[in-house]
Amino acid sequence: MKKTIETLMNHRSVRKFKDVELTKSQIKTIVSAAQMASTSSFIQAYTIIGVTDKEKKKKLAALAGGQEYVAESGHLFIFCADLYRHSLIGEWENADVTPSIESTEKFMVTLIDAALAAQNAAIAAESMGLGICYIGGIRNELNEVNKIIDAPDYVLPLFGLTVGVPDQHTEVKPRMPFSMVYHENTYQKEPELLKRNLDEYNQQLSAYYDKRTQGLRNDGWSDQMAKMLQRKSRMYMKEFVEGKKLNRH
C-alpha cells in the first residue's frame, strides 16, 4: 500500500530524459490507467494524441517555448478536451446536444475529465520508474498546435505530458503549508492570517531556491506569483476556445 503514497509524495517534474523511447506496452499501460480515472456522468470527454512523428514533436517543442526535453522525451502525449464525438452522437441519435456541449458547464467538465485522466497517466508512469513533466507551454500557440494534430471543432488541446527515463534528479519542491490549502467547513479568507502563512512559506521556498541554485535565486512564492501574473499571457484564449465552439454560453 505504502508504495503508491510514496510515488505520489516523491513527484518532481523531470526535464532531462535518457534517449529511450517508451515501448508500445508502456504506452498502452499509461493510457489505460488514464482511462480508468473518474469521468463526469461517464462522459469520457477527452482524447490523447501520442506524438511519435519526430518533425511534429520538434515543432511542438518549439511552440511550447523551445524546451528541448519535449522533443527528446521518451514519449509526448497531448491531452485534449473533446466533445467532438458527442456532437456526432447528437446528430446520429437526433438529439439536440449543441446548447449543452457549447456551455461553460460542459467546458469545465471536459477540462476536469482530461486532467483527472492525465494525472492517472502521470502516476502510472511514475510508478513504473519513469519521469514526467506537464507542458502547459503548448497553449502559447494553440492555433499552430491545432494545425499539427488537425483537431476539429469541440477538440481543444490542453497540455502536453512528456514521459521518459529520467536523466536528472531534482529535489521535491515544498508546497504551500497544509493550513493554507485545507480549510475546515468555511473558506478561511482573513488577509492577516494569509499574510502570516505566506511569510512563513516565502521564507521556506526562498531557502529551497537558494540551496537548489547555489545562491543564484532566492525569491519567495509571493514574488514569483506577482511577477508571473503581472504578465498578460495567452490572452487570446477566450476567443480561441469560443472558436472551438466551447465555453460559449
Add this chain to the structure above:
Amino acid sequence: MKKTIETLMNHRSVRKFKDVELTKSQIKTIVSAAQMASTSSFIQAYTIIGVTDKEKKKKLAALAGGQEYVAESGHLFIFCADLYRHSLIGEWENADVTPSIESTEKFMVTLIDAALAAQNAAIAAESMGLGICYIGGIRNELNEVNKIIDAPDYVLPLFGLTVGVPDQHTEVKPRMPFSMVYHENTYQKEPELLKRNLDEYNQQLSAYYDKRTQGLRNDGWSDQMAKMLQRKSRMYMKEFVEGKKLNRH
C-alpha cells in the same frame, strides 16, 4: 511497483460507505498527496474544504441531488478553483494581476490544477483501501454551495470528493476502446471509423449494464450520452463563473 497500477486499474466509484469517519492522519495524508500533484508554473490555484459540520454536510448532500452517501461518507472534500490569494498577493506586491487572473487562460489553469490535485487525493485514498466518489452534483446550485462554505471572489467550488470505507462492491465499468481515446500524431476524426468503434463499444457497455442491473438497463454509450446531453443542465454556469471574476476575458 505493480500495486500502484493495480490501484489505478481497479477504480470504481463507491456510493455506499460504512459509518466510519476518516482520521485526522488519513485526511492529512490525502491532502498532502493532493498537494504534490504538478501545478502550472507552481501557481497552486486551488483550495480544499473539508466538511465536518454535519448540518453543512447534509445541506450539501441535498444540493447535490439528495445523494445520501454524500452525507454518510467518511469525509467530504470540496475542491475549489482558487485565485483569491493571488489577488491579494497582487495588491500587497503592487502588481496588477487582475487582467491575468480574470482571463479564460487562468480559469483553465485553476480547473486543471484543482483536478490534478483531486486525482492525487483519490488515488491516495484508494491506495489506503478507501473508496471514493466525485460529486459534480454540487454544481447544481453553486450559489447555495458558495454560501455554505463562504467563498470569496476568485474562489469557485468545482466538485466534491466523498471518501470512506466501502460498503459495496461494484464492477469496473468498461471505458471507450483504446483506439477511440488514443490517436497517433493526428486527431482521428473520420465519422465512419468512429461509428464502427461506437457500435462495438455500445454493445460492450449494454452487456455490462444488462448484467449489472439483471436486465433492468441495457443502453449503450451513444444512447446514454444523447439523453444526458439533450438536457440543458447548469446553464447558469457562465454567468456565475464570471460573477466570481473568473473566465471573463
